[in-house]
Amino acid sequence: MRRTSKGLIGGALFTAVSGLALSLYSSRIARQAEELVPADGRFLDVAGARLHYIDVGSGPTIVMVHGLGGQLRNFSYALVDLLKDDYRVIVVDRPGSGYSTATGAMPGIVGQGAIIADFIQKLGLDRPLLVGHSLGGAIGLAVGLDHPHLIRALALIAPLTRPQESVPESFRGLARVPARARLGFAQVLGTPxxxxxxxxxxxxxxxxxxxxxxxxxxxxxxxxxxxxAIAAAAADLGGVNDDLTPMAERYGEIGVPTRILFGRQDAILDPAYHGHRTAAAIPGAKIDTIEGGHMIPITAPEACARFVRAAFAAG
Structure with missing residues (x-):
């Protein structure tokens, strides 16, 4: 019995020490990441979040929303520079991503759509073009459904638009993060x-x-x-179908001009399902395809810039 007790105590102590070591490791990785990629812009408090964003250029306004696990540099990598001479370009970190934080529970797609709507209003923007990539496209659609008066048009790049029966292989690790302890799991195991x-x-x-x-x-x-960021991305992934299922049934209500762009070789989201099918459901929507995968804002910025300009003109 004593040996068994000592074994249990020793095992518990080993687990605790290992967990502490992994947690400290994760904190060190987080500090290093923030040193490599510091905050680029300014902050704004809106209902449900404190948002970090950049605001460059001048002219008619474009607002850009990134996808799952991303942040605003997904757009400022190349695309922003191709637009800022002719437009005022505002790129925002979603709650939990980059340097933005949620002020309560992590919001779903509809909740993040409301946050972007409040962001547009707090900045006093006059019906900007709303650009969304991947999960950001779903958030754009939420704004188009519930807050259409705030935007002139939607430009959706490789957007998530419909519920998924399975998780893309690249994101299956996030799908395994336990819902009740996302941040704790991410702190101990997620980052390593x-x-x-x-x-x-x-x-x-x-x-x-x-x-x-x-x-x-x-x-x-x-x-x-x-x-x-891992905890936020896991929360995003875990809740997408809850909002997308009823949203997809309402796409016929969208009245703002909508354009969709997909890479034909997208390995994350099926262009036929998320692109062509959704374009057919939205009155007057148009879809274009180009050579490329899911990250075309980075790998094909010139084509994306032409797409955004055309979407703005159509709005």
Whole structure:
């Protein structure tokens, strides 16, 4: 009995020490990521969140919303520079991503749509073009459904638009994060596991194109390995179908001009399902496809810039 007790105590002590070591490791990775990718812009408090954003250029306004596990440098990597001479371009970190934080429970797609709507109102923007990439496209659609008076048009790049029966392989690790302890899990195991699998994950997200060597810094990729970002991305992924299922049934109500752009080789979201089917459901919507994968704002910025300009003109 004594040996058994000592074994149990020793095992518990080992587990506690290991957990502490992994937690400290995760904190160190988070600090390093923030040193590599510091906050680029300013902050604004809105209902439900404190948002970090950049605001560059002048002219008619464009607001950009990034996707799952991303942050605003996904757009400022190249696309913003191609637009800022003719437009005022505002790119925002979603709650839990980059340097934005939720002030309560992590909001779902509809909740984040309301946050973006309040962001537009708090900045006093006059019906900007709303650009959304991937999960940001779903948030754009939520704004188009519930707050259409605030925007002139939607430009959706490789958007998530419909409920998913299965999780893309690159994001299956996030799907395994327990819902009741997301931040704790991310602090102890999420960041170390993310470090081990990041190369393969990014290869899947960018496929068939290569991951840019400078993506970690210039594209903000390093920030996605912080515990807070992993927990937020897991929450986003865990709740998408709850909002997308009823949203998809309402796409016929969307009255703002809507354009969709997909890479034909997108390995994350099916262009036929999320693109062509959704374009057919939205009155007057148009869809274009180009050569490329899911991360075309980074890998094909010139084509994306032409798409955004055309969407603005159509609005």
């Amino acid at each position: 596991l993310s470090r081990l699998t990041s190369a393969k994950t990014l290869e899947g997200i960018f496929a068939p194109e290569a991951v840019p060597e400078d993506f970690a810094v210039r594209g903000g990729g390093a920030l996605s390995q912080r515990p807070i």
